[in-house]
Amino acid sequence: MSDYLQNAALQRMAKLLNLPLPSPPILKRNRAALSDVELIHKRVAVVGRENYFLNELQSVFHKITEHATIYDDIIDGLVMSCVGMETIEDLEDLYTTIKNTVSKIAANGRVIIITRVDNTSTLSYTVQCAIDGFSRALSKEIGGKKGVTVNTLKITNENIMPLEVAHAAHFFLSEKSPFITGQVVLLNNAFNPVFNSCEQLLKDKVAIVTGGARGIGAAAARVLRREGAKVIIVDIPSAQQDAELLAQELEGELILEDITEDKAVANIQQHIINKYGGLDILVNNAGITSDKTIVKMSIDKWRAVLNVNLKATINLTDAFLEKGFNKGAKVVGLSSISGIAGNVGQTNYALSKSGMIAYMNALVTKNSDIYANAVAPGFIETKMTEQLPFFIKEGGRRLSTLKQGGYPEDVAELIGFLCSPMSDAINGQYIRVCGGSMIGA
Ligand SMILES: NC(=O)c1ccc[n+]([C@@H]2O[C@H](COP(=O)([O-])OP(=O)(O)OC[C@H]3O[C@@H](n4cnc5c(N)ncnc54)[C@H](O)[C@@H]3O)[C@@H](O)[C@H]2O)c1
Known part of the structure; x- marks a missing residue:
């Protein structure tokens, strides 16, 4: 389960022998719990179209990151606000800033580009x-x-304020998102950030992860x-050994059910309501593949x-x-x-994932x-x-910007983010975690 090109000795040998092997960048990953000071030593320049939005954005970011300018020698992050750019000519600011900073x-x-669409005019909508x-x-x-990532946070709800943008940007600026790049993430839901700290935001939340015994599900359960969170792993009886060990490690619980079985859903729902009163997080992760071209695919594989x-x-x-989800x-x-x-x-798998x-x-x-x-x-x-x-x-690994596969933890961090109020x-x-x-x- 590992990428041989991530082996430093092999990379050195390939260089020595002049072998034309791709050299994927080594990605930095931070697997520690989310912290208020996670970005404090990251030199981040917050620039863009001069306006009220940028001023607010700068003051929010200067509290969580180390202040840098685009004239500094090296920066770890660039946050470029395009909010307020309305014409094709306005876009030249984007061109110049990025060209001179790359x-x-x-x-x-990390590069985070912030845009905001509204219906002021068709031109400004098109430009954004x-x-x-x-x-x-x-x-x-x-x-x-x-291993630089570039993502756009696109505000589609006019009530979203710079503080809410910063909460989302925190994740994309951090070392918890090394495998997410080239994404345009819509910020479409205005909310009132009521938390003062991002630490232990899931404390006492009750979470189910289906297919949590191994792979991405197990990594998500750990995050x-x-x-x-209090984590309940749901997996099939044949995964009992792995699932039991993980449930112990996480001081969580295991429900052995095949989720396709008739009674499984009712059993899981009843257990959660009886024991915890309600559910805060549901990660629908269990999944299988059974590949064949459509002509050769049996109805059993399809089903x-x-x-x-x-x-x-x-x-x-x-x-x-119907019954069991807590509010929010x-x-x-x-x-x-x-x-x-x-x-x-x-065809079957793609249909299920669409x-x-x-x-x-x-x-x-x-x-x-x-x-x-x-x-x-x-x-x-x-x-x-x-x-x-x-x-x-x-092909799966190299046909990407980052020229490598990701790890279950990379997906798990995104799941953790989407389960927290930061998002x-x-x-x-939907957000891709695909290394571009x-x-x-
Ligand atoms: N690994 C990848 O590259 C990749 C890429 C895209 C999407 N995904 C998706 O991510 C999810 C996790 O993938 P993974 O690679 O960790 O898979 P995996 O095969 O390692 O783990 C899947 C888990 O789901 C459980 N499961 C399967 N059928 C179940 C059922 N009927 N009831 C309960 N549990 C069941 C399995 O026992 C297993 O523990 C899947 O939905 C998969 O389609 C994975």
């Missing part, structure tokens, strides 16, 4: 949305060598626990994938919507870039009391991908 961004640095393409291209241009990946998710979530509950669904781009031999994005989005349009978002991983080093043939694995501005969306995969980009 060489100053440190390895593993056009920046999506700029930031995606920039991510591909500057990310590969030094939720680290941030203070198996749809039943686990989509039907069981809908049944479980709908049951808690957070739901996360595991999608895949295959659900966005499609993949040969995966369905996951649609379901998360539909949930929030119908229910104002919950948050629901999908996470779409690219190539992640797990048991699921370990089984793939060598060349498919290599309250994001609702009904070219697939579907």
Whole structure:
């Protein structure tokens, strides 16, 4: 379950022998619990269109990061506000600032571009949305060598204030998001940030992770626990050994159920209500693949994938919507870039993963009391991908900006973020964690 090109000795040997091997950047990862001082030593320049929004943004960021300017020698982060740019000519500020700053961004640095769309005029709307393409291209241009990520936070709700933007930006500036790049994340939900500290934000929250025995689910369970949640792992009986060990490690609980079985949903729901009174977090992670081209795919393969990946998710979530979710509950669904781009031999899987994005989005349009978002991983080093043939694995890893696969923890950190109030501005969306995969980009 590891990438041989991440081996420093092999990289040195390849260089010595002049072998044309790709050299993926080494990504810095911070796996510690979320902290108020996480970014305090990061030199971050907050620049952009001069206006009230930028002033506010600067004062918020100067409290959580080390103040830097674009004239400093090296910076760790660049936050570029494009809010208020209304004409094609205005965009020249973006061009000039980025052009003059790119060489100053440190390895593993971060670029966050902030845009805001409103209906003032078709031109300003077009200008703000056009920046999506700029930031995606920039991510591909500057990310590969030094592991720099570029993401856009696009405000689509006029009531969202700089403080709410900063809460979301905290995650994308941190070393918890090294494998997320080239994303345009909509900030569509205005909220009132009532917490003074981001530490232990999930304390006493009750969380279920389906398929939590291993892989991405196990990593997500660990992150939720680290941030203070009480974690209940749901997995199939054959995963008992792994699941039991993890539940012990997390001082959590294990429910052994195949979520596609008739009584499973009712059993899980009843247990949570009886023991905890309600559920705060539901991570719909359990998933399987069963690949074949459509002509060769049996109806059993079709049904198996749809039943686990989509039907069981809908049944479980709908049951808690009916009874059991606490107010403001957070739901996360595991999608895949295959659900966005499609993949040969995966009509069933891609359908289920597109369905996951649609379901998360539909949930929030119908229910104002919950948050629901999908996470779409690219190539992640797990048991699921370990089984793939060598060349498919290599394609999955190298056909991306960062030229490597991600780790379950990279996905888990995004899940943790989406389960916390730090992400309250994001609702009904999907975010890829794919290292800038070219697939579907
Ligand atoms: N690994 C990747 O590269 C990747 C990429 C995109 C999306 N995903 C998605 O992320 C999720 C986790 O993937 P992973 O790689 O960790 O997979 P994995 O195979 O390592 O783990 C999946 C877990 O789900 C459990 N599970 C399967 N069927 C179940 C059922 N009917 N009831 C309860 N539990 C069940 C399994 O026992 C296992 O513990 C899946 O939904 C997958 O489709 C993974």
